[in-house]
Amino acid sequence: MIKRASPHQDDRPAGEKVTLVVIHNISLPPGEFGGPHIDDLFMGTLHPGAHPYFAGLAGVRVSAHYLIRRDGTLIQYVEPEKRAWHAGASSWKGRERCNDFSIGIELEGADDVPFAEPQYEALANVAKDLQQRFGPLDFAGHSEVAPGRKTDPGPWFDWARFRASVT
Numbered sequence: 107m108i109k110r111a112s113p114h115q116d117d118r119p120a121g122e123k124v125t126l127v128v129i130h131n132i133s134l135p136p137g138e139f140g141g142p143h144i145d146d147l148f149m150g151t152l153h154p155g156a157h158p159y160f161a162g163l164a165g166v167r168v169s170a171h172y173l174i175r176r177d178g179t180l181i182q183y184v185e186p187e188k189r190a191w192h193a194g195a196s197s198w199k200g201r202e203r204c205n206d207f208s209i210g211i212e213l214e215g216a217d218d219v220p221f222a223e224p225q226y227e228a229l230a231n232v233a234k235d236l237q238q239r240f241g242p243l244d245f246a247g248h249s250e251v252a253p254g255r256k257t258d259p260g261p262w263f264d265w266a267r268f269r270a271s272v273t
Contacts, residue, residue: 112148112183114169114191119206124186124240126208127233128193129268130170130248131215131258135159139176139214148173148183167191170210172232178224184210186236196251198244204251209236209243217260226264230271237272245269 118124134143135157143160146152147168154164170192173181184190192210201207211232215221237243247263248256 108179108181110145110149110181110183112169112190113150114148114167115184115188118187118189122206124207124209124236124243126198126204126244126246127236128196128204128208128210128246128248128251129229129259129263130192130210130212131217131260131263132173132212133214133216137216144173144212144214145181170212172210173212173214174225174228174232175214176222176225178222178228180228180232186239193248193251195255198246198251208251213259213263215259215262217257217262220262221259221264226267226271229268233268233272245272
């Protein structure tokens with residue numbers, strides 16, 4: 107695992123326990139994989155002039171706990187005990203502000219392409235490690251905690267396969 111410390115993090119509210127993992131997808135620019143831009147976004151160094159799409163991301167402060175690249179490479183940007191800024195306006199089981207009690211895992215991908223085998227393997231390993239660390243966890247897509255606002259991880263994410271790999 108590669109560790110990078112994103113500046114886009116802070117402490118969870120006092121006494122808040124991790125009970126949820128939110129699964130996302132991301133590609134920058136959309137539909138392009140393998141470049142440095144996701145890392146730049148999470149580290150706060152994305153240059154808005156590097157691509158026309160990035161102008162809309164100027165000043166955005168976002169991070170995730172983990173990114174899983176297409177080849178299965180795992181990058182940690184925020185320690186799981188800290189709060190990453192990944193879910194935005196969100197709710198789960200009647201609780202608002204999912205960032206307060208969740209871990210955000212980004213899969214390098216898009217809504218319209220299948221995820222790669224190494225990503226499922228890395229995701230299962232991280233999910234199992236998190237459950238050992240925090241106890242039983244709920245797993246939800248960004249689309250489930252921010253319905254109508256977000257669509258990821260998208261229809262190509264195989265929830266049945268993922269859930270079977272962590273039980």
